[in-house]
Amino acid sequence: MTDTDFLLAVEDLTVSFDGFKAVDSLTFYVDYDELRVIIGPNGAGKTTVLDLISGKTKASEGSIKFKNGEIRGKREYEIVRAGIGRKFQTPSIYEDLTVYENLEISFPWGRTVWGSVRFKRTKDIDEKIKSVAADIYLDEQLDEKAALLSHGQKQWLEIGMLLVQDPELMLLDEPVAGMSVTEREATVALLKRVSKGRAIIIIEHDMDFVEQIANRVTVLHMGKIIAEGKMDEIKQNEQVQKVYLGD
């Protein structure tokens, strides 16, 4: 479609499953240094949007431009290599590997068969892993098995597995689900810190968290955007109150 300066430009994105439009002509833009939160009632199509951007689901129509390059129709690994990282709703980590090994296997080098055969743990890789571990508050747990981490720490670890790849866009599906209040606050600080120089799209239900973190909020309902703006504006929006906050 048109040329864009935005990091991510989603235009007229539509996907239908057997005629049901889960996402219906969606258009939104996300830029560097932005923390965008997508909210909406169950079944609004939030996770589907992340699936579409990350290539898990193929769009029926529209375009997804990342750094002004079309990524719609590319394979997941190509999209990841272009610079988009994705965290799943339930923590998806390698339970029996240590924290260090979890981060190492996510390191963006040696991701082909031959690369993985030749892979060596170099000093650069080691330093990168340790610095990410410090970012996600797990520098003390590097040698611990991931299975032994608390639920919140597992969430952080998966965020860390994205950070190791230095993605320019991070897609996070419910990153604070199941976290304690202190863990949630630490996550807010973490995400604010790491959003510098990149963009983050978050799907979240926890309204306190959304208020603390969002630069902009996009409200989805029945696959369509019904409002977009700052959290204060969103809270005043009558349509949003009706469909989402309930009255």
Place this chain on the structure above:
Amino acid sequence: MRSDNSIKASGSSLFSKESIISFAILAGILLVILPLVLSDFRLNLTGKYLCYAFVALGLVMCWGHAGILSLGQGLFFGLGGYAMAMFLKLEASDPESTSIQTTPGIPDFMDWNQVTELPWFWLPFKSFPITVLLIFVLPMVFGYVLSRFYFKGRVGSVVFAILTQSFVACVWFAIVGNQGYFGGINGITDLKTLLGWDIRTTGAQRTLYFLCVVLLLGSIVLCRWLLSLRFGRVLVAQRDKEERVRFSGYDIAGFRIFVFCVAAVISSVGGAMFTLQVGFMSPNLIGVVPSIDMVIFAAVGGRLSLFGAVYGTLVVSLAKTLFSEGYPNMWMFFYGSLFIVIVLFLPRGLAGLYGDHLRPALMRVFGGKQAADSPDSSDKATTSDSSDGTKSQQSEA
């Protein structure tokens, strides 16, 4: 839970004390004890069984570690076996010894089937170096072509298992239907010499047994090495957390194709050694039923254990021999129950049995030092099923 544990196992160091001891024990049994204890006939029989262990080893790699179940490994076993048989058959069919045929100089079964000229695809098998090369290249090519589209197209693992089964069925029919080209249901028989060396003598069979064992041990080292790399970790990771690996930027299809080809090549080498030791190759050795047998060998040994593949093959084959000699009519019932017992009570096969019971006992006997060396001491083993699994898989992967 249980399956996750082997990630660690495959990532553990290549030459840990324990894996060296396990390797030495296996090498000792195969290279020293069996040749001393067994009669020539039984040793040759063991050599024949060990050829199937190559296939089981390949299944440990692609089924156990990568989650790709193939019910058609007989195809690759057959590629190696037939390649070797075709070479040996041509050597046995020199014009002098086939002078009574209508067309001297071609294999006897061709002559019986009114084939008057050696088909073009037999020509490469006139050369021994090319035959050896093809034993490695053919399974690679077949493995690549057969798996590429399915893995790229993300066919489910059950569908893939059925597809491999149908490949091997197709090959069986192709061989049986083309008697003039491949010897049909009788197979390729009456193989005599390898580069002039008579392979039928007891001395030759003994030498071939040792060659077979050395190649098998070499294959184990190769697999162990692959599993110790980042490659091995990615294999297990994609088996357990496919999406996560995909979204870490890996093209999983490439890894699956590669490990499938590795398993194919190892199986093919086993097939070639089979032909040499047994002296013939036939479609019934590589068809649907033997292909399932091979999966049973790996399952009994423990599908995550490289050593287990060898022990499993030997134990099942030995049981098969003893039962079928003693109770020819009841044999299949024993065989079936054996498989049911394994599936129900020993999902990790003999290797799991060793890891859960024998190894902790050994640790207690040999005391503190070794137990302290090992990352999971026995007290942890009793706390949960999952740490139990780690132990056994670590020790035997």
